[in-house]
Amino acid sequence: MSSSRAFTALLLAAGLSSAGCVRSYAGESALSFQDLDYSTEGTKQPWPVHRAALPDVTARYKLATELHVAYVDLPASSPDAKTVVFVHGLGSYLKFWRAQLDVFQAQGYRVIAVDLPGFGKSDKPATFPYTMEAMADVVHELTRGLGVDKPILAGHSMGGQTSLSYAIRYPESLSALVLVSPAGFEKFSWKEKAWFARVMSADFIKYAPEANIWGSVRQGNFMHWGPQLDWLVEERVRLAKSPEFDSYAYANVRTVRGLAHNDFVRESLQHVTVPTLIVYGTDDRLIPNPFLHGGEARDIMEYGASRIPGAALAPMKGCGHTVQLDCPAPFNETVLAFLKDPEAAKPFVPKEEPKDKAPKPGEPAPVPGAPGNQPSPTPAQNDAPAPSDGPRP
Numbered sequence: 001m002s003s004s005r006a007f008t009a010l011l012l013a014a015g016l017s018s019a020g021c022v023r024s025y026a027g028e029s030a031l032s033f034q035d036l037d038y039s040t041e042g043t044k045q046p047w048p049v050h051r052a053a054l055p056d057v058t059a060r061y062k063l064a065t066e067l068h069v070a071y072v073d074l075p076a077s078s079p080d081a082k083t084v085v086f087v088h089g090l091g092s093y094l095k096f097w098r099a100q101l102d103v104f105q106a107q108g109y110r111v112i113a114v115d116l117p118g119f120g121k122s123d124k125p126a127t128f129p130y131t132m133e134a135m136a137d138v139v140h141e142l143t144r145g146l147g148v149d150k151p152i153l154a155g156h157s158m159g160g161q162t163s164l165s166y167a168i169r170y171p172e173s174l175s176a177l178v179l180v181s182p183a184g185f186e187k188f189s190w191k192e193k194a195w196f197a198r199v200m201s202a203d204f205i206k207y208a209p210e211a212n213i214w215g216s217v218r219q220g221n222f223m224h225w226g227p228q229l230d231w232l233v234e235e236r237v238r239l240a241k242s243p244e245f246d247s248y249a250y251a252n253v254r255t256v257r258g259l260a261h262n263d264f265v266r267e268s269l270q271h272v273t274v275p276t277l278i279v280y281g282t283d284d285r286l287i288p289n290p291f292l293h294g295g296e297a298r299d300i301m302e303y304g305a306s307r308i309p310g311a312a313l314a315p316m317k318g319c320g321h322t323v324q325l326d327c328p329a330p331f332n333e334t335v336l337a338f339l340k341d342p343e344a345a346k347p348f349v350p351k352e353e354p355k356d357k358a359p360k361p362g363e364p365a366p367v368p369g370a371p372g373n374q375p376s377p378t379p380a381q382n383d384a385p386a387p388s389d390g391p392r393p
Contacts, residue, residue: 024210028234036093051069074112083152085148118247139162275345284319
């Protein structure tokens with residue numbers, strides 16, 4: 001997708017909003033992260049939300065107070081059932097798997113979904129590094145603490161890069177990997193990383209106009225928008241009015257930088273040793289980053305699949321970046337079929353050497369921090385000024 005097409009999509013969303021074609025939530029009350037509705041899509045049955053202390057991560061990263069993360073843990077139908085751990089993407093939280101959690105539990109799996117630090121109902125400490133390696137450490141300690149030795153990780157976008165880091169660094173603590181529109185395959189130049197550092201700020205996220213949020217969420221992530229997805233925009237607009245949003249915005253800035261902290265994941269894909277499925281929407285408007293160097297999602301995903309030994313590739317035709325919500329039925333069918341026998345998945349075989357183009361600087365990126373994940377480039381260092389341990393920025 002070209003940068004001009006991406007820019008046109010955002011302008012279209014802004015036009016729809018200003019023309020009254022989409023609902024405005026500007027007049028709605030503030031929503032705290034702790035009051036987010038974590039429930040099934042159909043029956044609105046709430047999921048039990050738990051909190052886990054992570055003393056090892058707290059000590060490793062020298063955090064001032066003990067880190068706690070929120071998670072949902074749905075029991076399996078039998079004690080020997082496999083466990084699927086769902087890891088959300090940038091700007092989002094575990095509710096972005098609402099079309100999967102109950103479906104996978106109904107198929108007999110134990111289902112765990114986590115809010116990563118800085119997101120959802122988890123702690124948002126200013127001193128947490130927000131690198132993908134640190135996020136992977138969080139998932140690893142949480143799963144160990146819950147008695148899960150070798151989970152199946154399913155990660156979307158940033159959560160995909162987090163899951164890749166986990167697979168590379170903890171190969172003996174994993175049984176299979178499902179990468180959903182994953183970050184971590186795309187190459188960014190140092191100029192692009194530096195440019196993104198200049199335009200990213202907590203205020204840029206906090207004070208984003210509602211029209212921009214509509215564009216970033218709806219136009220950036222979906223091809224099949226419907227009223228059942230309006231909560232994505234409503235919650236983003238209302239959360240921005242809550243006191244905790246400053247900490248969330250700061251975490252987004254640091255996490256975006258952490259996505260491109262270094263090329264560790266991209267250069268280590270050959271060390272992924274578990275059965276891997278890569279699922280992506282053919283009409284993904286965020287990968288590759290359309291505002292920097294454009295291209296096609298297929299090229300990026302085929303590159304990753306060609307580097308991970310035995311990886312299978314499952315393009316979802318006509319689906320967008322947040323494919324698990326955009327096309328939930330075919331997505332669930334594809335992933336569940338893979339999980340029945342991961343070893344039998346047909347490996348991707350490239351027809352030619354996957355493209356690995358040098359990126360070119362481009363136009364301004366969409367609003368970061370909006371639910372729906374924007375895996376965009378950032379500088380190697382996490383050099384955003386950290387607020388004190390009092391109020392966040």
